[in-house]
Amino acid sequence: MMTQQVTVDPDRLFFQSERRKLFVTGSEAVGEAIKRANVDVGIAYPITPQSESMHIVGDLYAEGYLKDYFRGENEFSVMSAVAGASMGGVRVFTATGGPGTLRSFEMFPTWAGARLPIVCAFLTRGVNSPLTIQPDTIEMAYMLDTGMIMFHAEDAQDLYDMILKAFVVAEQCDVHIPVGVFADGFFVTHTRDEVMVAPPEMKLPAYQPYSSPVPVMDMENVPFRQMRDPFVMKSNFISYAAHASWQQEVTAAAERARPYIQHYLGGLVEAENPGADILVIASGTAVSQSRAAIQTAAGLGFEAGLVKVKCLRPFPTEEMRALTGQCKAIVVPEFNRVGWLAREIRATIEDNGKVVGGPRVFGGMTMPTDMIVDAIRRCSA
Numbered sequence: 001m002m003t004q005q006v007t008v009d010p011d012r013l014f015f016q017s018e019r020r021k022l023f024v025t026g027s028e029a030v031g032e033a034i035k036r037a038n039v040d041v042g043i044a045y046p047i048t049p050q051s052e053s054m055h056i057v058g059d060l061y062a063e064g065y066l067k068d069y070f071r072g073e074n075e076f077s078v079m080s081a082v083a084g085a086s087m088g089g090v091r092v093f094t095a096t097g098g099p100g101t102l103r104s105f106e107m108f109p110t111w112a113g114a115r116l117p118i119v120c121a122f123l124t125r126g127v128n129s130p131l132t133i134q135p136d137t138i139e140m141a142y143m144l145d146t147g148m149i150m151f152h153a154e155d156a157q158d159l160y161d162m163i164l165k166a167f168v169v170a171e172q173c174d175v176h177i178p179v180g181v182f183a184d185g186f187f188v189t190h191t192r193d194e195v196m197v198a199p200p201e202m203k204l205p206a207y208q209p210y211s212s213p214v215p216v217m218d219m220e221n222v223p224f225r226q227m228r229d230p231f232v233m234k235s236n237f238i239s240y241a242a243h244a245s246w247q248q249e250v251t252a253a254a255e256r257a258r259p260y261i262q263h264y265l266g267g268l269v270e271a272e273n274p275g276a277d278i279l280v281i282a283s284g285t286a287v288s289q290s291r292a293a294i295q296t297a298a299g300l301g302f303e304a305g306l307v308k309v310k311c312l313r314p315f316p317t318e319e320m321r322a323l324t325g326q327c328k329a330i331v332v333p334e335f336n337r338v339g340w341l342a343r344e345i346r347a348t349i350e351d352n353g354k355v356v357g358g359p360r361v362f363g364g365m366t367m368p369t370d371m372i373v374d375a376i377r378r379c380s381a
Contacts, residue, residue: 002064005203007038010168013204014161014264019196026188029156029195030095030121031056033163035065038203040090042069045078047100048133049185050123054095075100079107086116089209089216091167094118097185098125101139105146111178112147112250115214117170117207118178121163125185126363134364135185137284140312141340143180147250149257150313151265152283153183156193158310165264167204173211175257177250184335186364187285254314261311268316269309269323276305277328278379280372281320283309283341286333293333293372300373302380304331309341320348329379330355333372337362 008017013036022032030053034042042061044054061069067090072078075096085092096104101122111118124139126132143150151166153159159181166179183189209216261268272291280290287308294304307323309316324330324345332342332355339357346352356379359371 003200005201007205008202010204010264013198013202014165017198017202019198022195022197023192024156024195025052025190025192026123026156026159026183027052027056027190029160030163031060032195032197033160034093035060035200036198036203037093037164037167038091038206039065039093040067040207041085041092042066043072043078043081043085043092043094044069045072045075045096045100047075047097049125049135049189050095050097050100050121053121053123053189057093075104076107079104082118082120083107083111083114083116086111086118087114087217089207089218091207092118093120095121095123097123098127098133098139102127102142105142108143108146108148108178113246115176115212115250115253116178117167117176119163119166119170120178120180121159122180122182123185123189124182132364133185135187136336136362136364137182137184137334138336138338138362140182141336141338144313144340144344147177147247147254148313149177149179149254149311151179151181151311152309153181153188154284154287154308156188156195159183159188160195160197162265164204167207168264169257169260171207172257172260173213175253175260176213177253182284184285258314265310267319268311268314269307269319271305271307271323273303273305274307274323275326276303278302278304278331278376279307279324279327279329280304280331280333280376281307281309281341281345282333283312284335286335286367289367289369290333290372293369293376296369297373297376300377302373302376304376312344315344315348317348320345321350324349328354331372331375331379332357333367333375334358334360335362335367336360
């Protein structure tokens with residue numbers, strides 16, 4: 001049954017409370033986060049590898065941690081229902097991944113445009129034919145320009161922390177856009193790891209919908225989020241101007257999230273030995289592989305530094321420029337075919353010819369650390 005909980009300040013929950021160690025899967029870490037997140041509504045549709053996460057959320061509803069929970073007809077209907085719930089002024093959570101992400105894709109820029117502080121866990125997998133349920137982060141390439149803030153978890157600890165902190169960042173009045181918390185399916189969701197969690201007696205403060213920059217849809221307010229003024233339908237010129245300015249505002253809202261991400265996540269990136277001539281820059285589980293590879297390379301006499309990218313939207317532009325200004329080569333290992341992180345880095349830094357696009361594995365393959373070691377060795381030559 002539900003543990004009696006008290007509302008505490010986010011800083012106390014995240015930074016000051018004593019933590020206890022659990023040995024759990026990433027899916028169970030999602031449940032631990034939602035148990036403390038004071039979520040009103042969970043809406044689910046099964047798709048591997050996120051199904052277990054939302055099953056656990058359903059169990060939490062049965063125990064009394066959520067006010068409502070139900071299964072939608074398909075992924076698109078879930079994301080539509082999530083939007084409706086958020087427009088109505090409640091804190092809502094869902095999860096998806098892979099083909100589920102693509103089937104519901106239309107709703108993600110709609111969430112951002114409607115200024116909905118939805119938190120969604122994207123537990124990534126392959127999307128292309130022939131069908132695979134193995135981990136692949138190619139869907140993240142499609143999500144980069146939806147207007148959503150994007151965190152990328154390295155492990156179950158990150159997944160737990162980022163989900164909880166995502167609610168606080170998303171609901172800031174000067175931000176108030178959705179946050180996607182991404183984790184590599186199976187590598188994170190289905191393996192057990194040590195996760196430090198806050199006491200179950202604590203939970204986040206409730207969502208305050210009337211602090212929203214856009215009115216809640218209730219019996220006193222017109223559906224402002226979807227149609228701001230009748231003139232939008234009467235003049236093409238005004239319509240274009242209204243929609244263009246709104247897209248700029250959504251982007252600006254993500255930029256305004258930077259200080260909150262800095263406070264709650266400790267920054268958009270983390271760096272180890274950033275003064276090295278060779279930097280390995282990675283996100284997600286590629287960070288763990290890179291860390292092991294750097295240790296192996298050091299034993300062989302090749303020095304490299306590591307930059308862990310925790311937030312992709314907003315992108316850590318200034319941090320990336322500062323960290324890469326003096327290095328001679330940048331290795332970017334990725335779990336996808338297209339190399340979207342390498343592409344983002346090349347578009348950000350001035351001397352982008354030193355970016356090595358790879359190594360990459362995809363379609364569910366693991367990445368042997370030797371591949372990263374070989375890249376470090378080649379760059380050292």
